Amino acid sequence: MSDRNELFLTCPKGLEGLLLEEAIGLGLEEAREHTSAIRGLADMETAYRLCLWSRLANRVLLVLKRFPMKNAEDLYNGVLDVDWHDHMVPDGTLAVEFSGHGSGIDNTHFGALKVKDAIVDKLRTPSGERPSIDKFSPDLRIHLRLDRGEAILSLDLSGSSLHQRGYRLQQGAAPLKENLAAAVLIRAGWPRMAAEGAALADPMCGVGTFLVEGAMIAADIAPNLNRIHWGFDAWLGHVPAIWKKLHEEATERAEIGMAKPPLWIRGYEADPRLIQPARNNIERAGLSHWIKIYQGEVATFEPRPDQNQKGLVICNPPYGERLGDEASLLYLYQNLGERLRQACLNWEAAVFTGAPDLGKRMGIRSHKQYSFWNGALPCKLLLIKVTPDQFVTGERRTPEQRQAEREQAESVVEAPVQQQFNKNGNPIKPAPVVIEQPRLSEGGQMFANRLQKNLKALGKWVKREGIDCYRVYDADMPEYSMAIDLYHDWVHVQEYAAPKSVDPEKASARMFDALAAIPQALNIDKSRVIVKRRERQSGTKQYERQSAQGKFTEVMEGGVKLLVNLTDYLDTGLFLDHRPIRMRIQKEAAGKRFLNLYCYTATASVHAAKGGARSTTSVDLSKTYLDWARRNLSLNGFSDKNRLEQGDVMAWLDACREEYDLIFIDPPTFSNSKRMEGIFDVQRDHVQLLDLAMARLAPGGVLYFSNNFRKFVLDEHLAARYAVEEITASTIDPDFARNSKIHRAWKITAR
Structure with missing residues (x-):
């Protein structure tokens, strides 16, 4: 081979410019950018150096x-024309990767097969020896790229992708690749800052990728120094002497770097399950004395080692996995912004995000933004200088005021911290720094005003009735389409999915405005706001588990205690709109046998027991909800004389021969559970359901029937058999007065 070889260095999309700068610095000549790659000329020493030192490349391909x-x-x-005897032994192993199409090659597998056939045919010996295929750990990995009628045949010097440094054997749900993390650090200016002795902190460190990559940069450790297997190990063109020299130089540089006093590098992670994997990764990288990991929420993140220290806060906030998650992340970004403003004055920050609109909600401006790709996801890197003139507050400042604030902040950091004493010689405690909260947008303030107005209007009623949980907002303003319920000191927000006619960006912006307003308007901590997205449901989807936190909150209603779960399901275990019916049942239940059909979590049964019912029977198909019902009854001391039955309600009624004095039925609109016979449709089947239930009603008894199907029409022929009275208006409390169609209800008795 010639002294200078053509090289292709591949990389993630968006890193080409950074990789070009890095490769030129490592000796690549005549370098040019391509899509997800750069190319240039280099001797073998430079090719090896790129393999060892490139923090950004995926592969180094020798053409x-x-x-x-x-x-x-x-x-x-x-391919056959290449003298393959110069590259591998006849009985070696081989892997071929093919990219591109055209020139009669429309299938990459077919293209790779033709390349493999040519190499095998060239090396086949008279005795029948020939290379075999090993896709996972071959002696030689060959790439062929087809580009506009030209074939580019290359040898992969890397082996496995260079982003696989070897230290990260444990990872979280959505980790950044190591070379992307390094690119973010480089773009954020960390190499310069590290050389100046700056600190590095990640408040959402996951398994520690940013921290390890940052420490390796600071300690001058070649990213692939500890790699065991290379693509050139079995290559016949490999020059071991050159490689050994470069590896020894890199080892010496790492030893010198590690001997220096370590920089202050800290990670914080809220999920306790990631703490040990992060520490294990750091230990494998040999950086345990440089990097420390602590468990902690973003809101408690405290990165400043001392008053004069400057540094970089870097993080990759999590991405939402389900509908509604992105909205919930607003508070995470707000908490991050608050901590930056309060604890990181005069630091720099780099926030790598797949949701740049959320980045705008931190209450602090970014001075630069860079586009990246995390796989197929477009992302932004927001670079921030944490100075008061960049804070987004309610006060408008002139450029001169901002400059004065910047100079004042710089002087505060650079001046030595001196303790002051009063005339008695006692130290004076410095006044706390008050950080003004980011102002609400015009829409957000309008929404906050509406919430406060509703809260005030309901205040006297809530206090008089002793109500602990109620609805404070239900799409009052069409552009802010959500329901907001208070559960003691928790807020449960259900975002109604915007219709397709609404611009998704506008809908998202309005949702963020509303979420920013809720804690301020209701005077509740952001950590106690739960956000979900509610869409048109089919079957039992609304009852399916959305999360698995298993956290129950105790609330009060009408003198009984009830358990709600605000996180795991779309519904919480308590239908607030049925409060009046439950209270009516409590008042009428004394001495009566009560039957609760489709009982859900049996809240109506708890009220009946509270009202002195002789017995209660609660029927539902779901074991999960019957277990919940059992807990509700037990919580109030009503375990005796309160029966729970698991089964299909229609089949259960058909088999039942008992009588009940008071019956409550609140069926689903539609159900097709595998554990029931057939499909239940409330419009189609309500007559049969009511006939079966009325057959179980004792003389003088009362049946209450309710459902929330907006288009429901009660069969007119029922009035010929029973006394039917619609009582909807009396079953809607003031908190649902804005939505009179939340449900309909009837009182039915025998004629």
């Missing part, structure tokens, strides 16, 4: 040959 091709035969002959 063996370029040739034109018009069809599969040209491809075969072009």
Whole structure:
């Protein structure tokens, strides 16, 4: 081979410019950018150096040959023309990767097969020896890229992708690749800051990738120094002497770097399950004395080692996995912004985000933004200087005021911290720094005003009735389409999915405005706001588990205690709109046998027991909800004389021969559970359901029937058999007065 070889360095999309700068610094000549790659010329020493030192490349490909091709035969002959005896032994192992299409090659598998056939045919010996295929750990990995009628045949010097440094054997749900993390650090200016002795902190460190990559940069450790297997190990063109020299130089540089006093590098992670994996990764990288990991929420993140220390806060906030998650992340970004403003004055920050609109909600401006790709996801890197003139507050400042604030902040940090004493010689405690909260947008303030107005209007009623949980907002303003319920000191927000006619960006912005307003308007901590997205449901989807936190909150209603779960399901276990019916049941239940059909979590049964019912029977198909019902009854001391039955309500009623004095039925609109016979449709089946239930009603008894199907029409023929009275208006409390169609209810008795 010649002294200078053509090299292709591949990289994630968006890193080409950074990789170009890095590769030129490592000796690549005549370098140029391509899509997700750069190319240039280099001798073997430079090629090895790129393998060892590139923090950004995925692969280093050494071009063996370029040739034109018009069809599969040209491809075969072009590969066959290479003297493969210079590159591998006849009985070695081989893997081929093919990219591109055209010139009669429309299938990459077919293209790779033709390349493999040519190499095997070239090396086949008279005795029958030939290379075999090993896709996972071959002696030689060959790449062929087809580009506009030209074949570029290359040898992969890397082996496995260079982003796989070897220290990260444990990872979280959505980790950044190591070379992307390094690119973010480089773009954020960390190499310069590290050389100046700056600190590095990650408040959402996951398994520690940013921290390890940052420490390796600071300690001058080659990113691939500890890699065991390389693509050139079994290559016959490998020059071990050159490689050994470069590896020894890199080892010496790492030893010198590690001998320096370590920088202050800290990670914080809220999920306790990631703490040990992060520490294990750091230990494998040999950086345990440089990097420390602590468990903690973003809101308690305290990165400043001392008053004069400057540094970089870097993080990759989590991405939402389900509908509604992105909205919930607003508070995470707000907490991050608050901590930056309160604890990181005069630091720099780099926030790598897949939701740049959320980045705008931190209450602090970014002075630069860079586009990246995390796989197929477009992302932004927001670079921030944490100075008061960049804070977004309610007060408008002139450029001169901002400059004065910047100079004042710089002087505060640079001046030595001196303790002051009063005339008695006692130290004076410095006044706390008050950080003004980011102002609400015009829409957010309008929404906050509406919430406060509703809260005030309901205040006297809530206090008089002793109500602990109620609805404070239900799409009062069409552009802010959500329901907001208070559960003691928790807020439960259900975002109604915007219709397709609404611009998704506008809908998202309004949702963020509303979420920013809720804690301020209701005077509740952001950590106690739960956000979900509610869409048109089918079947039992609304009852399906959305999360698995298993956290129950105790609330009060009408003198009984009830358990709600605000996180795991769309519904919380308590239908607030049925409060009046439950209270009516409590008042009428004394001495009566009560039957609760489709009982859900049996809140109506708890009220009946509270009202002195002789017995209660609660029927539902779901074991999960019956277990919940059992807990509700037990919580109030009503375990005796309160029966729970699991089964399909229609089948259960058909088999039942008992009588009940008071019956409550609140069926689903539609159900097709595998554990029931057939499909239940409330419009189609309500007559049969009511006939079966009325057959179980004792003389003088009362049946209450309710459902929330907006288009429901009660069969007119029922009035010929029973006394039917619609009582909807009396079953809607003031908190649902704005939504009179939340449900309909009837009182039914025997004629």
